[in-house]
Amino acid sequence: MTWSDEELVTRxxxxxxxxxxxxxxxxxxxxxxxxYRTLGREEDARDVCQExxxxxxxxxxxxxxxxxxxxxxxxxxxxxxxxxxxxQRRTPVVQLPEDVDVMELAAERGPTESIExxxxxxxxxxxxxxxxxxxxxEQRTAIILKEYHGLTFQEIADLAGCPLSTVKTxxxxxxxxxxxxxxxxxx
Amino acid sequence: MTDITCIYPDRExxxxxxxxxxxxxxxxxxxxxxxxxxxxxxxxxAELRQVRxxxxxxxxxxxxxxxxFEPRTSNPEPRTWWHHVPVWAQVAAAMLVLGxxxxxxxxxxxxxxxxxxxxxxxxxxxxxxxxxxxxxxxxAVAETVSNDSVSREEFNQLRAQLQSELRARASVVxxxxxxxxxxxxxxxxxxxxxxxxxxxxSEKNQKKELAVRxxxxxxxxxxxxxxxxxQTNQLFRDVTNTxxxxxxxxxxxxxxxxxxxx
Numbered sequence: 001m002t003w004s005d006e007e008l009v010t011r012x013x014x015x016x017x018x019x020x021x022x023x024x025x026x027x028x029x030x031x032x033x034x035x036y037r038t039l040g041r042e043e044d045a046r047d048v049c050q051e052x053x054x055x056x057x058x059x060x061x062x063x064x065x066x067x068x069x070x071x072x073x074x075x076x077x078x079x080x081x082x083x084x085x086x087x088q089r090r091t092p093v094v095q096l097p098e099d100v101d102v103m104e105l106a107a108e109r110g111p112t113e114s115i116e117x118x119x120x121x122x123x124x125x126x127x128x129x130x131x132x133x134x135x136x137x138e139q140r141t142a143i144i145l146k147e148y149h150g151l152t153f154q155e156i157a158d159l160a161g162c163p164l165s166t167v168k169t170x171x172x173x174x175x176x177x178x179x180x181x182x183x184x185x186x187x
Numbered sequence: 188m189t190d191i192t193c194i195y196p197d198r199e200x201x202x203x204x205x206x207x208x209x210x211x212x213x214x215x216x217x218x219x220x221x222x223x224x225x226x227x228x229x230x231x232x233a234e235l236r237q238v239r240x241x242x243x244x245x246x247x248x249x250x251x252x253x254x255x256f257e258p259r260t261s262n263p264e265p266r267t268w269w270h271h272v273p274v275w276a277q278v279a280a281a282m283l284v285l286g287x288x289x290x291x292x293x294x295x296x297x298x299x300x301x302x303x304x305x306x307x308x309x310x311x312x313x314x315x316x317x318x319x320x321x322x323x324x325x326x327a328v329a330e331t332v333s334n335d336s337v338s339r340e341e342f343n344q345l346r347a348q349l350q351s352e353l354r355a356r357a358s359v360v361x362x363x364x365x366x367x368x369x370x371x372x373x374x375x376x377x378x379x380x381x382x383x384x385x386x387x388x389s390e391k392n393q394k395k396e397l398a399v400r401x402x403x404x405x406x407x408x409x410x411x412x413x414x415x416x417x418q419t420n421q422l423f424r425d426v427t428n429t430x431x432x433x434x435x436x437x438x439x440x441x442x443x444x445x446x447x448x449x
Contacts, residue, residue: 036247045247121244128245146207147242153209168200175203179238 005069012060020060024053027070030149031077037144038081040129048084052077067158074149075159078141085137131181139174142167193227202228206235281404346375349382 003011003022011019031052036045055076063072132140138160145151145159153171157164195201195218204210205218222228 033247037245042248124241124244125246128242143242147239153204153207165197165200168203171207172199172203175206175235175238178242179234182238182241 006065009060009063009065009069012057013063020057023056023069027073028053030070031073033148034074034077034144035081037132037148038078038141039084040133044084048077048080051080055080068155071151071155071159074145074151078159082137127182127185131178131185134181135174135177138162139170139177142170143174143178146171193225195221195225195228198228202231202235206232206239342375346378 003019005023005026008019008023008026012023028049032045032049035048035052036042039045039048052073056073059076063069067075132143135143141160142156145156146153151159153164153167157167160167201210201214201218205215205222208215210218222232
């Protein structure tokens with residue numbers, strides 16, 4: 001039987017650790033992806049992801065269900081990412097090394113993906129990460145939450161603590177910067 | 188890039204909502220109509236959709252390690268100090284304690300063709316006296332016996348000491364008193380027999396306890412060895428998984444280069 005997030009949360013609050021593990025299994029990938037796209041470093045993303053669930057586990061007794069469990073998790077993860085960026089005092093998105101080992105990439109490719117496809121995908125990743133690094137934090141967060149996590153504008157506004165129209169404007173402006181940066185990289 | 192000349196109200200926010208299909212119905216219908224007639228908005232929408240397509244190809248890498256999260260339902264038990272000592276040091280310390288204990292108890296542990304033989308100080312044979320020649324005269328024998336034997340006074344002293352020790356051990360005394368009627372005096376022979384019986388019993392218990400401890404020690408040691416072996420195998424598997432693909436790549440490169448060099 002598949003439990004909803006809310007049911008698993010209730011059971012977790014009741015002391016059922018297995019229910020919390022189910023929540024972790026369900027949400028670890030999205031939280032990891034969010035942290036990776038925000039921070040750009042795999043190890044840091046993994047650490048933030050783990051810390052997110054640890055904090056959630058400690059605080060789940062105080063979760064009253066005013067927001068969705070996923071929104072609550074996203075808030076914890078985003079706060080951790082923000083703290084991490086401030087603590088590290090460095091650009092949040094990683095720059096991939098210039099000298100890419102084609103053979104190494106070939107080992108990563110899927111069964112139907114050619115080496116050329118893998119190289120192209122890697123180039124695109126580098127271009128996108130560079131472009132995302134140009135964005136102010138609030139624009140980047142808005143784009144990540146909307147584009148990759150499918151949150152509604154209202155949910156993003158609740159997470160960011162700002163009006164709905166501000167979120168839409170941030171997203172539009174962020175996309176406009178990305179359009180410009182991506183156009184530059186094509187030249 | 189599109190030059191924006193459109194003055195649609197709250198254009199940026201509406202455009203973003205339209206792009207992600209996150210507008211109220213009325214708002215969307217109105218903007219639909221506007222886009223049909225507004226070239227800048229139509230162009231910009233197309234460009235932003237292209238940006239979204241590019242963004243959609245940006246996938247985070249698979250984490251190289253599985254996320255490990257095991258919530259603790261309760262506080263872990265406080266670890267005693269010896270849990271921080273390496274296993275090998277714990278084993279060494281255990282062996283040292285065992286050795287010291289054996290020395291104190293004057294133990295003699297031998298493993299020979301007759302198997303494991305454990306002898307405590309109590310059962311150690313007395314120093315070997317030179318074998319008497321059958322030609323030795325009876326008078327000489329008597330003299331030797333007289334020299335080796337303890338005096339009556341020493342014997343009485345030893346008996347008193349042993350009796351006091353026996354009294355201290357209530358259980359032993361109770362056992363003895365159950366056999367000997369109260370007020371009855373014990374003969375020297377009877378007393379010696381009882382002492383020997385007690386000593387034999389004590390020795391048996393010590394042997395049994397030591398054997399149990401030795402077997403336990405051996406089991407613990409085997410378990411440790413098995414555990415270490417398991418960890419080593421796991422490490423080897425991890426290394427193989429980590430570097431296997433790299434080795435394969437190198438092999439591919441070598442295979443690729445070899446024909447060219449020939």
